[in-house]
Amino acid sequence: MEFDKIKELIEAVSKSNLTRFEMEEGNLKISMRTDKDGKNVILTSPESAVAVPAVPAAAAQSAPAVKEEPASGNVVKSPLVGTFYCAPSEGADPYVKVGDVVKKGQVLGIVEAMKLMNEIESEFDGEVVEILVENEQMVEYGQPLFVIR
Numbered sequence: 645m646e647f648d649k650i651k652e653l654i655e656a657v658s659k660s661n662l663t664r665f666e667m668e669e670g671n672l673k674i675s676m677r678t679d680k681d682g683k684n685v686i687l688t689s690p691e692s693a694v695a696v697p698a699v700p701a702a703a704a705q706s707a708p709a710v711k712e713e714p715a716s717g718n719v720v721k722s723p724l725v726g727t728f729y730c731a732p733s734e735g736a737d738p739y740v741k742v743g744d745v746v747k748k749g750q751v752l753g754i755v756e757a758m759k760l761m762n763e764i765e766s767e768f769d770g771e772v773v774e775i776l777v778e779n780e781q782m783v784e785y786g787q788p789l790f791v792i793r
Contacts, residue, residue: 650674717793718768722783726757730779738779740790744772752790755783768792 653667654676665676722728730738730753739751746752746766753764774791777783 717773717791718770719788720752720764720767720790720792722755722764722785722787722789724755724757724762725785726755726762726783728777728779728781728783728789729754729756729761730775740772740775742772742775746770746772746792753777764789766790766792 653674665674667674730740732739732754739753740746746769748766748769750766751763752766752772755762755764770792772790773793776788776790783789
């Protein structure tokens with residue numbers, strides 16, 4: 645699909661009353677969703693679509709405080725500012741849970757920044773002993789996300 649056609653599609657969906665739109669054409673998958681504040685989240689990927697809702701303002705304000713002192717172990721930190729997601733899509737199982745054994749390079753979660761989904765990979769082999777963030781929580785650069793022992 646050409647860029648102009650995608651742009652036209654985005655404008656048409658934005659002007660409509662739709663709250664969610666998904667489309668698949670060959671290897672291209674497009675998923676769009678509008679939250680109650682009217683903010684659009686548009687995700688495209690030639691390999692896999694990841695439909696992730698926008699974070700409502702109320703959810704961002706009620707996010708739990710960042711834990712200052714994580715448990716002892718290897719800490720995986722956020723490489724950028726964005727919104728943390730524990731699963732590849734809404735309603736899917738989380739990538740990892742406390743007690744899961746992980747390998748170096750295994751995906752632990754996603755941080756969405758500027759409408760790009762960035763996989764957070766484990767830097768260590770071991771067991772997830774603590775998850776320091778909640779799903780859809782805003783995270784900052786360098787913020788601890790996981791503790792692995």
